Amino acid sequence: MISVVILGAGNVATHLYKAFQASKDVTVKQWYNRSLKTIETYKNKVETTDDLSKLVEADVYILAVNDDAIAELSSLLPFENKFVVHTSGSVSPYDIDKKNRRGVFYPLQTFSKAAPIDFSEVPLCLETLRRTDYALLKKLGASISDHAKRVNSDQRASLHLAAVFVNNFTNQIYRVAQEITESQGAEFDMLKPLILETAKKVHHMSPYRAQTGPAKRNDKKTIKKHLKALDNEHHEAIYKLLTDSIKKTHGR
Amino acid sequence: MISVVILGAGNVATHLYKAFQASKDVTVKQWYNRSLKTIETYKNKVETTDDLSKLVEADVYILAVNDDAIAELSSLLPFENKFVVHTSGSVSPYDIDKKNRRGVFYPLQTFSKAAPIDFSEVPLCLETLRRTDYALLKKLGASISDHAKRVNSDQRASLHLAAVFVNNFTNQIYRVAQEITESQGAEFDMLKPLILETAKKVHHMSPYRAQTGPAKRNDKKTIKKHLKALDNEHHEAIYKLLTDSIKKTHGR
Ligand SMILES: NC(=O)c1ccc[n+]([C@@H]2O[C@H](COP(=O)([O-])OP(=O)(O)OC[C@H]3O[C@@H](n4cnc5c(N)ncnc54)[C@H](OP(=O)(O)O)[C@@H]3O)[C@@H](O)[C@H]2O)c1
Ligand SMILES: NC(=O)c1ccc[n+]([C@@H]2O[C@H](COP(=O)([O-])OP(=O)(O)OC[C@H]3O[C@@H](n4cnc5c(N)ncnc54)[C@H](OP(=O)(O)O)[C@@H]3O)[C@@H](O)[C@H]2O)c1
Numbered sequence: 103m104i105s106v107v108i109l110g111a112g113n114v115a116t117h118l119y120k121a122f123q124a125s126k127d128v129t130v131k132q133w134y135n136r137s138l139k140t141i142e143t144y145k146n147k148v149e150t151t152d153d154l155s156k157l158v159e160a161d162v163y164i165l166a167v168n169d170d171a172i173a174e175l176s177s178l179l180p181f182e183n184k185f186v187v188h189t190s191g192s193v194s195p196y197d198i199d200k201k202n203r204r205g206v207f208y209p210l211q212t213f214s215k216a217a218p219i220d221f222s223e224v225p226l227c228l229e230t231l232r233r234t235d236y237a238l239l240k241k242l243g244a245s246i247s248d249h250a251k252r253v254n255s256d257q258r259a260s261l262h263l264a265a266v267f268v269n270n271f272t273n274q275i276y277r278v279a280q281e282i283t284e285s286q287g288a289e290f291d292m293l294k295p296l297i298l299e300t301a302k303k304v305h306h307m308s309p310y311r312a313q314t315g316p317a318k319r320n321d322k323k324t325i326k327k328h329l330k331a332l333d334n335e336h337h338e339a340i341y342k343l344l345t346d347s348i349k350k351t352h353g354r
Numbered sequence: 355m356i357s358v359v360i361l362g363a364g365n366v367a368t369h370l371y372k373a374f375q376a377s378k379d380v381t382v383k384q385w386y387n388r389s390l391k392t393i394e395t396y397k398n399k400v401e402t403t404d405d406l407s408k409l410v411e412a413d414v415y416i417l418a419v420n421d422d423a424i425a426e427l428s429s430l431l432p433f434e435n436k437f438v439v440h441t442s443g444s445v446s447p448y449d450i451d452k453k454n455r456r457g458v459f460y461p462l463q464t465f466s467k468a469a470p471i472d473f474s475e476v477p478l479c480l481e482t483l484r485r486t487d488y489a490l491l492k493k494l495g496a497s498i499s500d501h502a503k504r505v506n507s508d509q510r511a512s513l514h515l516a517a518v519f520v521n522n523f524t525n526q527i528y529r530v531a532q533e534i535t536e537s538q539g540a541e542f543d544m545l546k547p548l549i550l551e552t553a554k555k556v557h558h559m560s561p562y563r564a565q566t567g568p569a570k571r572n573d574k575k576t577i578k579k580h581l582k583a584l585d586n587e588h589h590e591a592i593y594k595l596l597t598d599s600i601k602k603t604h605g606r
Contacts, residue, residue, distance in 0.1 A: 169576075192576065210544055212551055212566060219551075225544040249547075253540065260538035261545065263580050264531035268545050269552045270567035271596040272524050277561035277603055279516035288509035292462055292477040292501070293520050294557055299464055299471075300521045301553035305546055309529035314464060315522035324421075324444065328515050336599065343595055344523040347588065351529055 104128050104242050107160040109175065111135035113213040114189050115166035118246075119144070121221035127245040132158050155180050162187060162242055164207060165198070173197045185235055191262030194255060195231050205230035205239055209247075210261055212269055221246045227253035227261065278337055285333075310351065317348035356380050356494050359412040361427065363387035365465040366441050367418035370498075371396070373473035379497040383412050407432050414439060414494055416459060417450070425449045437487055443514030446507060447483050457482035457491055461499075462513055464521055473498045479505035479513060530589055537585075562603065569600035 106128055108115050115133075122128040130148050135141050138152045151157070157180065165172055165188040172188045176199040179186065186198050187205040198204040206229040213219060226243040228250055230236045236252065243250025253261065276297065280290040303312045316324040325345060332338045348354075358380055360367050367385075374380040382400050387393050390404045403409070409432065417424055417440040424440045428451040431438065438450050439457040450456040458481040465471060478495040480502055482488045488504065495502025505513065528549065532542040555564045568576040577597060584590045600606075 192579065211548055212555075214566075217555075223547050225547060227544070249544070251541075251544070253544075257535075257538045257540035259583060260535050260540050263583055264534040264540075264542075264545055265548055266567055266569075266580065267527050267531040267534070267593075268549050270565065270569060270600060271592070272527050272549075272552050273556070273561050273565050274569075274596050274600050274603065275519050275524050275527065276556050277565070278599070279519040280561055282516040282519070283509075283512050286509045286512035288505065288512050288516075289503075290516075292479070292503070292505075292513055293516055295475050295477060295501075296463055296517055297520050297524075297553050297556065300524050301549050303464075303469075304525070304528050304549065309525050309532055313522065313525050313529070314466075315518055317518075317522060317526075327444065328518065331511060331515055336602065339595060340519075340523070340599060343591060344526050347530070347592065348522060348526050350588065351526065 104162065104238065104245065105131045105160040106242070107132045107134065107157060107163045109134045109163060109165050110167035111140040112166065112168075113215050114209065115164075116215050117213050117219055117221065118164065118166060118189070118209075119148070121246040123147070124221075125245045128242065131160050154178055157181070161185065161238060163202075164189065169193050173199070176202070185238065187230075187239065191227075191265065192259060195229055203230075203232055203235050205235055206255075206258065207239065207243065208253075208258055208262075210265060222248050224249065226250040227258045229253060229255060229258065275340075278340060281334070282332075282337065313348060313352065315348075317345040318352050318354075320349060320354040356414065356490065356497065357383045357412040358494070359384045359386065359409060359415045361386045361415060361417050362419035363392040364418065364420075365467050366461065367416075368467050369465050369471055369473065370416065370418060370441070370461075371400070373498040375399070376473075377497045380494065384410050406430055409433070413437065413490060415454075416441065421445050425451070428454070437490065439482075439491065443479075443510060443517065447481055455482075455484055455487050457487055458507075458510065459491065459495065460505075460510055460514075462517060474500050476501065478502040479510045481505060481507060481510065527592075530592060533586070534584075534589065565600060565604065567600075569597040570604050570606075572601060572606040 122130050132149045133141050134151050141150045163186045169190050172193050182201045184202050186202040187207040189207055191208050195204045195206050208227040210225040224247050226247045228239050228243050230239055283290050374382050384401045385393050386403050393402045415438045421442050424445050434453045436454050438454040439459040441459055443460050447456045447458050460479040462477040476499050478499045480491050480495050482491055535542050
């Protein structure tokens with residue numbers, strides 16, 4: 103049985119708490135947040151505290167707080183030589199105060215408190231500064247996810263950056279598509295099956311092989327027609343840049 | 355029972371054939387292609403032909419051929435006053451020779467012959483030049499899809515253009531993400547659950563509300579870090595443009 107203390111009570115902390123609760127290999131011994139109010143509803147299920155001096159013994163302390171708060175909160179921990187990890191995609195494990203053993207437990211998914219998530223499907227990027235701590239972190243990861251993997255800091259940074267592309271930028275593409283359809287009174291809803299199919303396609307085929315459309319075919323007539331139809335210069339700039347990008351990728 | 359003749363034997367024609375075959379309300383009376391070879395495997399299941407002069411009577415003739423071939427093929431049809439539709443997102447129904455009654459039967463999805471598709475989930479954009487033809491086309495659409503809708507040419511053009519964004523451009527974003535991760539020896543596979551979650555999220559939430567990340571927060575520190583990490587100027591251009599786009603959308 104691995105014992106854990108969670109620090110922070112945001113999106114990630116809440117989903118981690120639930121996933122650990124559902125695992126028979128982990129016990130959440132305590133849940134800390136600087137304001138108790140946020141975790142009030144859980145106080146009958148787990149020991150809660152807003153007092154760092156009252157933190158109890160555990161195998162792993164998980165700092166699921168804002169990136170900016172990791173260094174400071176870690177320096178305020180009233181113990182040494184314990185195993186402390188953060189959950190950030192972009193922060194170095196060296197940001198954690200060096201009085202403790204340090205690591206990273208980064209879940210590569212987008213979380214919001216309201217949306218349920220199947221944690222077994224969430225890839226976990228694991229990193230420890232001491233080799234001997236890895237087995238424990240791996241066991242903790244495997245207790246809630248089928249995709250817990252060792253990933254070094256450069257790899258994690260590249261995954262975090264790539265996540266901005268596939269999550270934030272893709273979502274913005276959806277937004278532009280909505281603006282385009284609604285400007286003609288057409289329904290964005292009609293695009294949803296295509297959105298899902300596009301995402302599913304790269305699960306069994308590389309994005310390179312999955313590509314189709316006017317840019318890949320270098321179909322100048324259609325591209326010209328599309329550019330003429332786009333009356334928003336901002337949408338036009340995105341169209342041009344991504345069309346060029348596809349052409350470059352496919353040697354046009 | 356609606357009788358149909360399919361002309362063309364590419365991705366769309368093949369999926370339409372299968373969907374109609376599975377429907378009890380439609381019979382495919384004949385399948386035409388300029389080269390018989392492509393539809394040879396079906397010749398025991400349906401009458402096939404490569405001779406336009408042998409086309410049989412049907413309620414609807416579906417031209418599922420290249421956009422560029424629609425006008426010419428329609429002018430070669432050896433009959434008049436019959437109901438002829440094409441399956442293109444961008445071609446006008448007026449491109450079909452006016453000797454026949456004209457319409458559009460555009461399935462808003464990406465098709466490739468190998469990938470199976472549940473046609474009941476495919477949105478169908480329907481258009482007829484004569485009001486009196488609409489009921490038949492609607493019935494034909496409803497026989498294979500739960501999402502058959504009347505859509506005018508401007509709306510269809512906007513959906514087709516928006517489809518380039520959510521399909522081709524999104525897929526290129528995935529490709530860039532793959533280049534970014536693989537340049538550090540990280541696995542693109544780890545992004546797949548996030549890719550799927552991002553696509554699913556806009557099924558129950560607008561892309562506007564679904565947005566998160568450094569651009570939306572105007573988190574200058576992270577944006578700067580990301581731009582520094584991108585050593586490919588092409589990736590950098592996409593990062594900048596889409597970050598600006600998100601900022602604009604969210605009033606930053
Ligand atoms: N959200 C995601 O999709 C996601 C995915 C992967 C990784 N992450 C990473 O996970 C970590 C947490 O993200 P999140 O989305 O869960 O954040 P969040 O929902 O904004 O929650 C942040 C938590 O940190 C606490 N906090 C902030 N500043 C603090 C400080 N100075 N001292 C103590 N506690 C402080 C907050 O306390 P209060 O409740 O009192 O405000 C809150 O409980 C971040 O490193 C993030 O990069 C997030
Ligand atoms: N693929 C999609 O995802 C998709 C989605 C929605 C709508 N559409 C539209 O559906 C239509 C067909 O697309 P597709 O993807 O099925 O195309 P495709 O797979 O390339 O097949 C095109 C078919 O058209 C035939 N053809 C080409 N030129 C011809 C000509 N001059 N005379 C007679 N037949 C000719 C070809 O005959 P051969 O077999 O002899 O070459 C082939 O059977 C297009 O209007 C397209 O815009 C496509």
